Amino acid sequence: MDKLITPYTRMTGNHNHGWRPELTPVWVQLDALVRLPPRFRRRTVGHGLNMAGRVEGTLTGWFQTVDGLWLGVCHFRIPYADGRADTVAVRKQLVPEYALNPRANNASAAP
Template identity: 45%
Template sequence: MINSPFTRWEGDELHGRRPVLTSVWVHLDILFPRPADAPRHVIETGLDLTGVVRGRLHGRFPSVEGDWYGVVNYEIDYADGRREKSHLVDQLVPFIALRERR
């Protein structure tokens, strides 16, 4: 697990420490933009990189230019509707692609 300087922790040394997880929405259309004029080649077994998925934010980093990136775990569905998902762990996601889930 990536621990950022801004990771918040809960628990103690006796019982164990764990990062505080914040529920977020990950906007895949923002994270993986596709140019409007890009040709489409549909792959039915590919990942569906559109829409919004649930994520768990557990850290953050600023960039040298002042943008913020969250350390997020999230899952992406396959386009063919299978039950299994691609599990992505400790991904740096720009804050513009994240919204807190309430």
């Protein structure tokens, strides 16, 4: 896995076996990532990406913006609206803290 080490990345391991970033399971709220302009004209695109709801993700670190907003470094998958099995794998994406929620390691995709 490509890793983006941040000043706030928690590391696990030891000097004998090496260090690696701690992976934290999270929910990524997709509709919080894409905000539509006020006059955006909606239309249905059946083969488009489904940016509604939440998906499982993995958090590897944090950055803070100049304004104080925290951005999590996340890996997650975005589904297509037509229900196909393929997804778009997003790696090392900066996700605002308000779009992230903790997820138990053994949690299913449904709340």
